[in-house]
Amino acid sequence: MLRFRNILAAVSAVLLLGLASSYMPIAAAGDLPTEKGCKTLKEADSVMKGWCAAITRRKGNCLSCHQAVVDNWPATLPPGGNIGPPFVAMSARFPNSEDLRAQIWDPTVKNPNSSMPPFGKHKLISEKDIDNIVAWLSTL
Amino acid sequence: MKKFLTAVLMAGAFVIGAPAANAISEAEIKKDIEEFQNFFLKRFPGVTLAEYSDGVNALPQYAERRANWELLMEFPPYETEMDKAAEEWVKPFANGKTFDDCDLAAGNVYPVYDAATDDLRTLVGDINACLKANGEKPIRNVKVGKMARLIAHYRAQFNGQPMAVDYSQAGAQKWYEKGRQFYWAKRGQLNFSCANCHVQNAGNKIRGDVLSPGLGHTSGFPVYRTKWAVAGKPWGTIHRRYGGCNKQVRAKPFKAQGAEYKALELYEAVMNTGVPLKVPSQRQ
Numbered sequence: 256m257l258r259f260r261n262i263l264a265a266v267s268a269v270l271l272l273g274l275a276s277s278y279m280p281i282a283a284a285g286d287l288p289t290e291k292g293c294k295t296l297k298e299a300d301s302v303m304k305g306w307c308a309a310i311t312r313r314k315g316n317c318l319s320c321h322q323a324v325v326d327n328w329p330a331t332l333p334p335g336g337n338i339g340p341p342f343v344a345m346s347a348r349f350p351n352s353e354d355l356r357a358q359i360w361d362p363t364v365k366n367p368n369s370s371m372p373p374f375g376k377h378k379l380i381s382e383k384d385i386d387n388i389v390a391w392l393s394t395l
Numbered sequence: 396m397k398k399f400l401t402a403v404l405m406a407g408a409f410v411i412g413a414p415a416a417n418a419i420s421e422a423e424i425k426k427d428i429e430e431f432q433n434f435f436l437k438r439f440p441g442v443t444l445a446e447y448s449d450g451v452n453a454l455p456q457y458a459e460r461r462a463n464w465e466l467l468m469e470f471p472p473y474e475t476e477m478d479k480a481a482e483e484w485v486k487p488f489a490n491g492k493t494f495d496d497c498d499l500a501a502g503n504v505y506p507v508y509d510a511a512t513d514d515l516r517t518l519v520g521d522i523n524a525c526l527k528a529n530g531e532k533p534i535r536n537v538k539v540g541k542m543a544r545l546i547a548h549y550r551a552q553f554n555g556q557p558m559a560v561d562y563s564q565a566g567a568q569k570w571y572e573k574g575r576q577f578y579w580a581k582r583g584q585l586n587f588s589c590a591n592c593h594v595q596n597a598g599n600k601i602r603g604d605v606l607s608p609g610l611g612h613t614s615g616f617p618v619y620r621t622k623w624a625v626a627g628k629p630w631g632t633i634h635r636r637y638g639g640c641n642k643q644v645r646a647k648p649f650k651a652q653g654a655e656y657k658a659l660e661l662y663e664a665v666m667n668t669g670v671p672l673k674v675p676s677q678r679q
Contacts, residue, residue: 319602336600363586370596372585379584 286329305391308384315380315388317342320371325395338370345395356389419572424562424665427575431594431666435610439598447611448673456598457605464677473547473619473675476630480548483541488529494545497525502553503672504560506661508567515570515657518546519632538638538651543617543630550617550674557671558614560664567661574662577655578609583646589659604679613664615676622679630675633660 288296293307309317310332317323318335323342335341349355358365360375374380380388432444439454446453452461484494499521500507506515522545523533534542562571578589592601593609600606616633623629634656638648649655
């Protein structure tokens with residue numbers, strides 16, 4: 256019974272994805288959603304939520320300063336800035352995700368003159384958003 | 396023990412009292428200027444001091460868009476506005492005088508320290524003082540429109556002359572110190588100082604935009620901005636820009652012509668000593 260339910264969930268997820276992509280004619284199949292696509296995203300795991308929080312201007316707005324190296328970059332999304340280091344090999348650079356979380360929460364701890372805003376300390380985004388962004392970054 | 400405590404207390408008092416007691420000297424300011432300018436000259440080799448009056452357009456990182464700006468400058472969008480300013484400048488007041496009769500300093504030496512009032516005179520302030528002295532109503536909006544247009548007209552007559560703000564008086568040095576603090580202190584929810592973007596990250600990309608260098612920040616104002624033109628108010632004084640910058644880092648902007656921005660204007664103007672005036676400037 257449980258297995259059947261899992262299959263059902265997987266099938267409906269695929270159907271949902273198919274529906275979602277048909278609503279976004281510009282994005283190629285398999286591309287990550289753009290900021291607009293994120294708004295209409297119904298179901299998302301923490302990695303996808305993290306991607307959305309990272310690229311959304313009113314949230315992390317990470318692309319303002321960082322470029323991200325991902326395979327399925329949406330064609331219509333411009334690359335990020337170059338103020339901060341690009342998001343590459345994040346899991347190798349931060350083997351302990353708690354360190355990465357602390358860096359996002361308040362980068363001035365490690366470097367008082369950092370240009371990066373203290374996202375947690377200044378409540379720029381929610382703690383949940385930070386968790387999700389860490390989840391996404393850890394996949395890179 | 397008591398002796399030790401007194402020593403500690405005295406040391407503490409010295410540290411706290413130090414900034415107020417030992418105001419910054421003229422020699423230290425000269426050193427500041429040298430360090431500030433050399434930072435940019437080293438970071439962008441090949442860009443001369445004079446070229447910084449083109450602002451972000453001077454940077455190699457902006458080369459692609461500079462071509463666009465150069466094309467725009469063949470028929471500058473502010474030309475008709477400058478004609479209008481020239482007419483406004485010579486239009487007689489009720490008493491028959493014009494702005495030409497105003498007691499103004501040269502366009503490249505503002506802000507001017509006034510020892511009698513221990514205050515800074517800005518060109519905007521002097522224009523309004525002149526209107527008042529001649530029985531005219533001062534211009535209310537000191538950030539946009541007519542005020543910016545008038546100072547563009549006045550400053551443009553000094554184009555090519557190097558910025559030369561006088562900081563030799565102790566009072567001016569106090570204002571300078573205040574402005575310097577403002578420039579380097581982090582503020583707002585986003586926790587940015589002016590220097591974070593315009594010194595540390597000058598020439599770097601923030602999304603698709605290039606951050607302008609702090610060197611060359613005052614010599615082109617007032618500015619005629621494409622972004623502002625879209626909203627119908629293309630002109631802006633430097634205090635308008637300061638307010639916009641503060642908002643962008645999610646800090647509450649200070650009042651235009653208030654002490655904070657006057658001090659900041661002085662600091663920036665002093666850092667730009669030697670950069671030739673190029674007014675008005677067109678920016679995106």
